[in-house]
Amino acid sequence: MEYLILCIGNRDSGDDAVGPYVADKLKESSSQDFFVLDCGIIPENYTSVLKRHDPKNLVIIDSVEMGLNPGEIRIVPKEKIGVMHISTHGIPISVFINYLEQYLKNIIFIGVQPKALTGAMSKQVRKSCEELVNFLKNKNLDKIKML
Numbered sequence: 390m391e392y393l394i395l396c397i398g399n400r401d402s403g404d405d406a407v408g409p410y411v412a413d414k415l416k417e418s419s420s421q422d423f424f425v426l427d428c429g430i431i432p433e434n435y436t437s438v439l440k441r442h443d444p445k446n447l448v449i450i451d452s453v454e455m456g457l458n459p460g461e462i463r464i465v466p467k468e469k470i471g472v473m474h475i476s477t478h479g480i481p482i483s484v485f486i487n488y489l490e491q492y493l494k495n496i497i498f499i500g501v502q503p504k505a506l507t508g509a510m511s512k513q514v515r516k517s518c519e520e521l522v523n524f525l526k527n528k529n530l531d532k533i534k535m536l
Contacts, residue, residue: 390423390424390442390443390444390445391422391423391444391445391446392422392423392424392444392445392446392447392448392525392528393423393424393425393426393439393442393444393446393447393448394411394412394415394423394424394425394426394448394450394525395408395426395428395432395435395439395447395448395449395450396408396409396411396412396415396425396426396427396428396450396451397428397429397430397432397449397450397451397482398410398429398430398451398452399429399430400429402506402507403503403504403505403506403507403508403509403510403511404452404459404501404503404504404505404506404510404511404514405452405503405506406452406510407450407451407452407501407503407510407514407518408427408428408429408450408451408452409427409429410510410515410518411450411518411521411522411525412425412426412427413427414518414519414522415522415525415526418526420526422528423525424442424444426438426439432449432482432485433480433485436488436489439489439492439493440492440493443492443493444493445494445495446495446496446497447489447493447495447496447497448497448499448525448530449482449486449496449497449498449499450499450501450521451482451498451499451500451501452500452501452502452503452506452514453465453500453501453502453503454502454503455500455502455536456502457502458502458513459502459503459504459511459513459514460501460502460504460511460513460514460516460517461501461502461517462499462500462501462502462517462520462521462524462533462534463499463500463502463533463534463535463536464497464498464499464500464530464533464534464535464536465498465499465500465536466535466536467483467486467496467498469536470482470483470486470498482498486498497530499521499530499533500536501514501517501518501521502514521533
C-alpha cells in the first residue's frame with residue numbers, strides 16, 4: 390500500500406473535526422492507492438493496524454494551532470511537532486510519531502489551522518479540508534507548504 394491516511398479529531402469540537410471530515414470525504418472515493426483510518430481522538434489505539442498494513446507513506450491529519458489564518462494547511466516537520474500545541478488528544482502527537490518511526494519510514498504530518506474548537510466546523514476550515522482531500526486524492530502533497 391502506498392498511502393495510509395490516519396485522521397485524528399473530535400467530530401463534536403468545531404474545527405477539531407478536521408481529521409474525521411477528511412476521512413469521510415476520502416472514503417467516498419474508490420481509490421486503492423490509499424487506506425483511510427478515522428481514529429477519532431485516540432490514534433494510539435491504531436498502532437497495530439498501522440504496523441500490519443506497513444504503508445510506504447503514513448500521512449497523519451489533524452487540527453493544529455500554528456498561529457496562522459484559519460484553514461491554512463501546512464506540513465509540520467518533526468522538529469516543530471514537539472513545541473506546538475497539537476489538538477486535544479490523549480498523548481502528545483510527538484510521542485506517537487516517535488513510536489511509529491520504529492516501524493514506518495516515511496511519516497508526513499499535515500496540520501490545518503483551526504478557527505474555533507467549539508460549535509460547528511467553520512466555513513474556512515471546511516473549504517480547506519476539501520482542498521486537502523483533493524491534494525491527497527491526486528497525490529499532490531508537494532503543493533502543501535511546509536511550516
